[in-house]
Amino acid sequence: MQNRLWVLMVGLLTAALLPVDHPLAQRGSTKTWPEPVPVRAPTAEKDKKPAPRHSLVGMWGAISGNRQATNQSSGVQLKPNNGRPENQLPYTPYGLQLYKSHKGLEGIDAVPPAETNDPRVRCEPLGVPRHNHYDLGIQIFQDEYKIAMMYQYDNRWRVIWTDGRPLPKLVDGGVEIDGQFRERRWFGYSVGKWVDDYTLEVQTVGTMPEDRVWLDNTGRPISDQLRVTETFRRLDYDSLEWSETIDDPKVYTRSWQTMKMPMALQDPRTDVMTRYCSPVEVEAYNKAYGNPVSAR
Numbered sequence: 001m002q003n004r005l006w007v008l009m010v011g012l013l014t015a016a017l018l019p020v021d022h023p024l025a026q027r028g029s030t031k032t033w034p035e036p037v038p039v040r041a042p043t044a045e046k047d048k049k050p051a052p053r054h055s056l057v058g059m060w061g062a063i064s065g066n067r068q069a070t071n072q073s074s075g076v077q078l079k080p081n082n083g084r085p086e087n088q089l090p091y092t093p094y095g096l097q098l099y100k101s102h103k104g105l106e107g108i109d110a111v112p113p114a115e116t117n118d119p120r121v122r123c124e125p126l127g128v129p130r131h132n133h134y135d136l137g138i139q140i141f142q143d144e145y146k147i148a149m150m151y152q153y154d155n156r157w158r159v160i161w162t163d164g165r166p167l168p169k170l171v172d173g174g175v176e177i178d179g180q181f182r183e184r185r186w187f188g189y190s191v192g193k194w195v196d197d198y199t200l201e202v203q204t205v206g207t208m209p210e211d212r213v214w215l216d217n218t219g220r221p222i223s224d225q226l227r228v229t230e231t232f233r234r235l236d237y238d239s240l241e242w243s244e245t246i247d248d249p250k251v252y253t254r255s256w257q258t259m260k261m262p263m264a265l266q267d268p269r270t271d272v273m274t275r276y277c278s279p280v281e282v283e284a285y286n287k288a289y290g291n292p293v294s295a296r
Contacts, residue, residue: 034270042264049237053197056147056232059270060240060263062136072133073106073217077259081107081218089220095251098210098221107218113289118219119212123277127186127213128204129228129258131156132244134217136261137272147192147200153275158187160202167191167203170225175206184208184224198235204228210251215258223250238265 042063075081079089081104091099103111104118113121120126126134131151139150147160168175168182168189175182175189182189188207192200207213209224231243240263247255 030269034267040264040267043238048239051198051234051236051239054194054200055142056140056200056234056240057142059139059266059268059272060137060242061266063262063264072136072259075107075216075218075220076133077261078257081109081216081220083108090253090256092249092251092253095221095248098251099219102214102219102221104214104217104219106216109219114286118217119214120217120277121282123279123282124212125154125156125186127208128158128188128190129222129226129244129246130214130216131158131187132230132242133215133259135275136263139272152272154277155274156187158190160190160192160200162192162194162200165191168206170205170227173224182206186213188226188228198233200232202228202230202232204230215246221251222246222248225250239263240265 072080075087079087081087089095102118103116105111105113105116105121131153134151135153137152139152141148141150142162145161145163147162148157149160150157168177171181173181174184177189184206186208188204190202190204192202195201205227207222207224207226207228210221213222214220215222226246226248229245229247231241233241233243235241241260242263243257243260245255245257246252
């Protein structure tokens with residue numbers, strides 16, 4: 001009996017020391033560092049695979065196209081600030097006053113660098129939804145309770161709760177949760193719900209006030225009364241459609257759609273090039289380019 005017990009113990013110990021194929025264990029090897037800018041070619045129609053259920057996981061980049069589609073430098077994707085009648089926004093009187101007070105570096109009313117009052121050049125966080133309109137590239141992780149979106153610019157991240165909690169109630173100066181007051185946040189409070197196996201709808205409230213954030217690079221305004229609705233629709237394994245609509249009765253007379261962006265899944269091994277806002281670099285840029293340009 002003792003011998004059998006000893007054999008059993010040795011067997012268990014040997015099994016414990018053997019390598020285990022853990023799902024997070026290192027797989028294979030990467031022979032080189034992939035390009036810092038994702039360059040994955042589009043998936044051929046014959047190679048497309050079905051989308052996984054209830055999953056947005058992956059590194060996603062805007063599908064290559066014109067500059068406006070990929071980084072929205074001239075305003076939000078669906079409404080570039082180019083002066084055309086079809087791209088005029090439904091401002092309230094207060095909203096139009098706000099817009100005229102903003103001095104953006106892009107768009108139809110762009111000013112020279114030294115004249116801008118864009119919060120970005122003071123290295124203020126972009127917040128939501130402006131991060132959605134700036135050098136698009138995101139990494140998404142998720143578990144059974146939440147989704148984490150990591151933005152490439154300034155290495156920022158936000159949490160979208162998917163565990164069934166209700167959206168906070170907007171109140172003056174912040175939000176109310178279970179009868180308690182909570183502060184405004186740069187990325188607000190985001191709650192998501194799967195409307196089908198491949199579509200997540202996200203609502204966000206409780207963002208920063210109009211003196212701290214802009215909607216886009218051209219100076220379009222938003223306020224702390226903003227409600228953002230995003231839809232993430234997984235079309236297939238390699239394709240995602242990301243839509244956004246804003247409703248801000250303080251600044252706009254009606255809700256309107258800002259983007260409907262096709263995204264492609266990128267190589268997960270890519271070492272993404274990050275961009276940070278550095279006060280030292282901003283000052284150096286203004287010394288080299290801002291003041292001379294403004295003096296003309």
